[in-house]
Amino acid sequence: MLEFVYSPFAEFEFMRRALVGVIAIALGGGPIGVFLMLRRMSLTGDAMAHAILPGAAVGYLFAGLSLPAMTIGGLVAGVVVAIAAGLVSRFTTLKEDASLAAFYLLSLALGVTIVSLRGSNVDLLHVLFGTVLALDDNTLLLLAAISTITVSALAVLYRPLVLECVDPTFLRSVSRAGTPTHLIFLGLVVLNLVGGFHALGTLLAVGMMMLPAAASRFWTNDITLMMVVSVAIGMVSGLAGLLLSFHAELPAGPAIILAAGGIYAASLLLGREGGLLWLAWPGKHLEA
Template identity: 85%
Template structure:
């Protein structure tokens, strides 16, 4: 029974490629998602996922479905939107969340328009929802490189990132590493979203980053443990989502995100750190 369930990975090369791709996305996106959540920037990740769309669309307009062109375009667009949103928030009365929301809406509309100018509805669906079952060697190398760079960078900047989550005022008082660490972290966010875009599209790229992180919070309050749990949930969700899409004949990208969402909902109910059942259980007198 188990062998039959897992047979798609042994019988089809495209399923093995998709498996490697989603594992790489989970390895890089899981830790980044945890830090986004702890820094209360979860919606920032969603906004940035849409911000890369115009650049990726311009790359598509120039070179078609070219991985290098769409990757470079997405990176440039993401960095520009991040810088513009921060600049607007600093020189005007508009807060950063509102500024990001404005740029995200403009980016989404502009990207869809650019793709529509040259492409078909199939191309638009490819850009919006990705093609995780059509990953080639170049895409896998890109995803593996992003995951490796992310893990190495987070290992080197782990201490200032954690301090910035826990006590940013203290970090600024004892070190000047806060701002560089923040900028590096934003770069990692954009980089992982560009990688996720290749497989899951601009609308779903942030899903495998934030849903496992949110689920992990219900199982641990310790940052390192949350990172490990979020990464594990992302990998399991990717594997289960691919199998669900194959056996139930569902779109692969949405199936992966739905699986991660299912894990989040289960964690919300039964998680030991603030899950609904644990909050509702009877407590002894004076129990914390």
């Protein structure tokens, strides 16, 4: 068993790089996913993941598979879509979820079209599903920087973010930090999605945010502990997915998300906070 887990990472450098990359993604994306879930913005994360595609595609069009060009393009596109969707929902009768859906569908179609203008089907697959087994030093440094920035920013903004999850009206009544906190949080979402994009592609990047966060909710009600559990589930999912990919010869990105989905399904069944088995057999805490 130890040989099954250890040997791929001992023998192959690309497996070690991939593991470091998914650990970095889990460190930043796990806590962000928890706050997206608690703020009922889970589908917003999915929409933003698609929104970064046109910017990354424009960077690809001009510079090929260039890390700086695609990163800057993705960041710009994500911020523009977030602002545009907010303005549409504020000044028209369209709600924010509907405006985000419209923008993300347009972004996905535009991004795929731009990549197709220059690249091959292989390039398109790399953009959509990532290249987690081909992470170089610069990409690993980018992922590490994003996770560091995210954890540091969340440490500073933790209290207003929690207040906004619990009672946004109270936060607005006692402080003006609500709007800046929300904007910074959206920036962190875009930043982590751009990082995840380089490893898992635009279609799978949000999976490492939302699946561990959703699974963690079945194990605890404490927000801090929920973030810790989410990070741990993300790391375990990355390790399990890479091993599944290596031994079963499956695509690495989808294998990682499938592993996270398996942990989510197990949490849904066995979790102490609302898991199906615990609801079926609630135990002594409901007895007279």
